[in-house]
Amino acid sequence: xxxxxxxxxxxxxxxxxxxxxxxxxxxxxxxxxxxxxxxxxxxxxxxxxxxxxxxxxxxxxxxxxxxxxxxxxxxxxxxxxxxxxxxxxxxxxxxxxxxxxxxxxxxxxxxxxxxxxxxxxxxxxxxxxxxxxxxxxxxxxxxxxxxxxxxxxxxxxxxxxxxxxxxxxxxxxxxxxxxxxxxxxxxxxxxxxxxxxxxxxxxxxxxxxxxxxxxxxxxxxxxxxxxxxxxxxxxxxxxxxxxxxxxxxxxxxxxxxxxxxxxxxxxxxxxxxxxxxxxxxxxxxxxxxxxxxxxxxxxxxxxxxxxxxxxxxxxxxxxxxxxxxxxxxxxxxxxxxxxxxxxxxxxxxxxxxxxxxxxxxxxxxxxxxxxxxxxxxxxxxxxxxxxxxxxxxxxxxxxxxxxxxxxxxxxxxxxxxxxxxxxxxxxxxxxxxxxxxxxxxxxxxxxxxxxxxxxxxxxxxxxxxxxxxxxxxxx
RNA sequence: GGCCCCUUCGUCUAGUGGUCCAGGACGUCUGGUUCUCAUCCAGAAAAUCGCGGGUUCGACUCCCGCAGGGGUCACCA
Numbered sequence: 001x002x003x004x005x006x007x008x009x010x011x012x013x014x015x016x017x018x019x020x021x022x023x024x025x026x027x028x029x030x031x032x033x034x035x036x037x038x039x040x041x042x043x044x045x046x047x048x049x050x051x052x053x054x055x056x057x058x059x060x061x062x063x064x065x066x067x068x069x070x071x072x073x074x075x076x077x078x079x080x081x082x083x084x085x086x087x088x089x090x091x092x093x094x095x096x097x098x099x100x101x102x103x104x105x106x107x108x109x110x111x112x113x114x115x116x117x118x119x120x121x122x123x124x125x126x127x128x129x130x131x132x133x134x135x136x137x138x139x140x141x142x143x144x145x146x147x148x149x150x151x152x153x154x155x156x157x158x159x160x161x162x163x164x165x166x167x168x169x170x171x172x173x174x175x176x177x178x179x180x181x182x183x184x185x186x187x188x189x190x191x192x193x194x195x196x197x198x199x200x201x202x203x204x205x206x207x208x209x210x211x212x213x214x215x216x217x218x219x220x221x222x223x224x225x226x227x228x229x230x231x232x233x234x235x236x237x238x239x240x241x242x243x244x245x246x247x248x249x250x251x252x253x254x255x256x257x258x259x260x261x262x263x264x265x266x267x268x269x270x271x272x273x274x275x276x277x278x279x280x281x282x283x284x285x286x287x288x289x290x291x292x293x294x295x296x297x298x299x300x301x302x303x304x305x306x307x308x309x310x311x312x313x314x315x316x317x318x319x320x321x322x323x324x325x326x327x328x329x330x331x332x333x334x335x336x337x338x339x340x341x342x343x344x345x346x347x348x349x350x351x352x353x354x355x356x357x358x359x360x361x362x363x364x365x366x367x368x369x370x371x372x373x374x375x376x377x378x379x380x381x382x383x384x385x386x387x388x389x390x391x392x393x394x395x396x397x398x399x400x401x402x403x404x405x406x407x408x409x410x411x412x413x414x415x416x417x418x419x420x421x422x423x424x425x426x427x428x429x430x431x432x433x434x435x436x437x438x439x440x441x442x443x444x445x446x447x448x449x450x451x452x453x454x455x456x457x458x459x460x461x462x463x464x465x466x467x468x469x470x471x472x473x474x475x
Numbered sequence: 476g477g478c479c480c481c482u483u484c485g486u487c488u489a490g491u492g493g494u495c496c497a498g499g500a501c502g503u504c505u506g507g508u509u510c511u512c513a514u515c516c517a518g519a520a521a522a523u524c525g526c527g528g529g530u531u532c533g534a535c536u537c538c539c540g541c542a543g544g545g546g547u548c549a550c551c552a
């Protein structure tokens with residue numbers, strides 16, 4: 001496959017959610033797979049909608065996920081600048097070419113007048129076509145009026161790398177504004193210029209643009225530029241309902257997942273398999289595998305719902321696949337405050353015990369506090385326990401005393417602890433559900449914990465016995 | 476309303492005329508793994524393949540119609 005030059009061209013109107021960044025991911029995947037380039041371009045031509053700081057926020061999101069770009073914002077490149085607001089002269093030149101060829105004209109109407117045309121069309125239940133109102137003798141363009149493309153309506157058939165063969169009639173082609181009266185170009189115009197100048201081989205974007213593609217096709221012809229490969233992605237849908245994932249319906253900022261301690265490779269895996277699969281039964285992919293196996297042809301045509309459960313499962317699966325060293329490196333910012341005084345070796349042992357129950361790192365404090373801090377005695381743990389609620393304190397106390405003696409005699413290796421605990425089971429003729437629960441609750445004061453012997457071994461003699469004593473005096 | 480697109484278990488999907496009374500995964504449920512939670516293992520329930528017509532010996536797969544859903548018809552991208 002020829003090296004692909006793909007691009008991600010967001011507008012700085014806020015944060016990126018999973019739906020938006022999946023588009024970036026697919027474009028990146030293709031560039032990496034073919035040994036091509038991935039370009040990051042900022043489409044900041046709408047000053048009104050621009051949100052301060054979102055350019056940086058978008059870059060942060062891409063950085064976190066490891067979607068690195070070869071040209072574009074921050075780093076520049078052969079076709080700099082990569083920010084459309086700094087390329088106004090370029091668009092003006094290209095627009096002038098169109099004017100010279102008689103393929104663009106000044107729009108003489110006021111916005112109110114155009115709005116009236118639109119209303120009339122709507123009332124007549126007809127699609128609005130500006131070209132039906134194309135002026136006979138448009139005024140000379142002086143830069144203060146919007147400049148419109150003079151279209152050449154005709155039917156089109158084209159191929160989309162994802163959607164397949166598409167077609168539309170001439171009614172899909174209309175005169176649209178290419179330069180606004182404020183001097184800024186519209187997306188419809190400048191993305192075509194930039195993609196051409198930046199030598200993009202593929203234009204990958206989401207579904208809302210399909211209806212405009214005939215217009216773009218018409219413009220490519222007028223500009224006499226070869227059109228790139230088109231690839232249109234379906235939406236990522238909200239968890240319920242039929243609407244696309246959107247900020248106003250609570251879609252999260254991708255960086256929220258970073259803050260909650262999801263692994264970037266898990267997010268990538270999740271996003272990639274939302275609407276794509278390799279045809280095998282493989283579910284878990286590393287980024288490298290994705291680069292190798294991704295293909296536009298296997299992207300679904302229909303929208304896929306965002307499934308939080310699946311994300312959680314996938315995140316846990318990626319966490320489980322990490323070595324302790326890797327896991328530890330990722331866990332740095334998520335430890336409970338009390339862990340500050342403990343050394344790396346201790347924390348790694350703790351991590352080893354919770355790795356298989358961790359779904360994302362923000363869960364770390366809840367899962368591990370008791371390894372760092374004596375928790376207050378919590379009576380509900382006894383009263384709500386299936387087995388223990390049937391026992392009185394007088395029944396529990398001697399068992400815990402015995403357990404204390406047993407544990408005190410141990411060298412606190414997991415094996416020795418296990419062996420002694422098993423002996424105790426026989427001596428007391430208790431079920432593990434009773435005996436182990438008593439010890440577990442006494443030493444952790446938590447509703448759940450890793451296995452008892454493992455937990456005690458990490459806690460150590462001093463802490464274990466201290467907590468048992470505290471429990472004993474509370475009973 | 477015109478035009479365009481989409482439609483397989485709750486969800487993500489496999490499936491390109493017979494190997495599919497539809498396979499996998501998430502989730503759910505059941506059981507097991509000496510305690511809890513999780514992991515892991517085993518098993519179960521779960522899709523009349525949107526509906527109706529064709530074509531064919533045979534259709535989830537091809538054709539036609541319909542329905543539902545979505546998109547679009549901005550000096551937003």
